[in-house]
Amino acid sequence: xxGVTQFPSHSVIEKGQTVTLRCDPISGHDNLxxxxxxxxxxxxxxxxxVKESKQDESGMPNNRFLAERxxxxxxxxxxxxxxxxxxxxxxxxxxQERGGLNILSGNEQFFGPGTRLTVL
Amino acid sequence: GNxxxxxxxxxxxSEEAFLTINCTYTATGYPSLFWYVQYPGEGLQxxxxxxxxxxxxxxxxxxxxxxxxxxxFHLEKGSVQVSDSAVYFCALMKxxxxxxxxxxxxxxxx
Numbered sequence: 001x002x003g004v005t006q007f008p009s010h011s012v013i014e015k016g017q018t019v020t021l022r023c024d025p026i027s028g029h030d031n032l033x034x035x036x037x038x039x040x041x042x043x044x045x046x047x048x049x050v051k052e053s054k055q056d057e058s059g060m061p062n063n064r065f066l067a068e069r070x071x072x073x074x075x076x077x078x079x080x081x082x083x084x085x086x087x088x089x090x091x092x093x094x095x096q097e098r099g100g101l102n103i104l105s106g107n108e109q110f111f112g113p114g115t116r117l118t119v120l
Numbered sequence: 121g122n123x124x125x126x127x128x129x130x131x132x133x134s135e136e137a138f139l140t141i142n143c144t145y146t147a148t149g150y151p152s153l154f155w156y157v158q159y160p161g162e163g164l165q166x167x168x169x170x171x172x173x174x175x176x177x178x179x180x181x182x183x184x185x186x187x188x189x190x191x192x193f194h195l196e197k198g199s200v201q202v203s204d205s206a207v208y209f210c211a212l213m214k215x216x217x218x219x220x221x222x223x224x225x226x227x228x229x230x
Contacts, residue, residue, distance in 0.1 A: 004163070033217065042124070043164075043209060043220040056217060091164060093218075109218060111156070111164035 002026065004112035006092050012118045018080040021115045025074070025094030031055075032075050033095075033109060034067060038088035046090075049075060082119045089114040122147045126210045126221035133200055133228050141195040141224045143184075143210035151212040153177075153186055153193040156220075158207045167195075167208070200228045 005024045013019050025032045034046040046065070047057040051072035060067070064083070069075040079086055093109040127142040145153065155167040155177070168177030173188035182197045193210060205228045210221040 031216070035218070035220075037223075040223070042222040043211075043218075045217040045219065048217060056215070059217075093164075108166050108169070110166075113163035 004092055004094055004110050006090075006112040006115050008115060009113065010116045010118070012120065013082055014120050015084055016081045018078065019082055019117060021077045021079075021090050021117070023075045023077070023092030023112060025092070026096075026110055029094035029096050029110075030072070031095040031109075032069060033093040034075070034077055035091040035093065036088050037091070037114075038085070043091065046077075079117070082117075084119050087117055087119045089116050122151070122212065122214050122219050124210050124212055124219055124221035126208075126224055128222070129207075129225040131224060131226050133226070135202055135228055135230050136199045137228075139195070139197040139200045139204075139226070141208055141210075141226070143193045143195065143221060145191050145193065145210075145212050147191075147212055147214060149214075150188070151214050153184070154211045154213065154218065155182070155184055155193070155195050156209040156211060158209070158223075160206070164209065200226075202228045202230055204228050 007022045032049040035043050037043045045059040048055045049069045052069050066078045091114045092112045095109045123146045125144050152171045154169045156164045157167045158164050168179045170177040170186035176185045184193050184195045207223045207225045209223045211218045
């Protein structure tokens with residue numbers, strides 16, 4: 001079974017440019033999460049999709065970030081325009097539970113390798 | 121609010137040394153607790169987990185016990201190997217999302 005994949009592995013852009021990160025979850029996983037680790041600090045939650053719907057986007061830092069999951073399969077995270085403080089590693093994760101069960105169970109989230117974003 | 125605090129790194133040990141990485145949490149209720157590991161060049165992998173008080177998670181020689189009275193989930197290994205060199209993250213799950221500590225980098229020297 002293929003794991004969670006992310007593309008690109010590394011992106012270097014200039015301040016003000018746009019970048020789109022992609023995540024392909026494990027096939028059949030309804031839940032998809034985005035997290036971010038900035039400058040060696042803690043990994044922070046950004047948002048959670050259940051299929052194509054945003055379940056929780058409380059961690060999105062501002063309106064320069066737009067996440068989509070059309071068709072409930074892969075997801076994209078667009079940063080427009082990028083700022084210096086957006087640099088970091090963006091992780092995607094997926095899990096299998098359906099509906100609201102995952103908020104109570106401790107089931108595993110499977111992580112991708114991350115995309116390292118550098119904004120110059 | 122909900123938060124996780126873990127000991128700062130980097131931690132440098134010699135092979136076969138005993139490892140402890142401290143982790144404490146603040147949360148309402150009884151969240152599930154996790155240790156994730158990130159090996160160089162790889163993504164996060166679940167190392168172990170515990171879902172209720174007094175549970176002990178274990179994997180690959182690592183152990184952690186869910187201590188409700190001290191709100192702790194310290195990671196231990198009796199004899200580390202060079203291959204254990206990685207960044208270790210303690211986390212709790214609340215309402216489906218993981219809340220992580222800042223990570224502890226471990227370097228094991230031969």
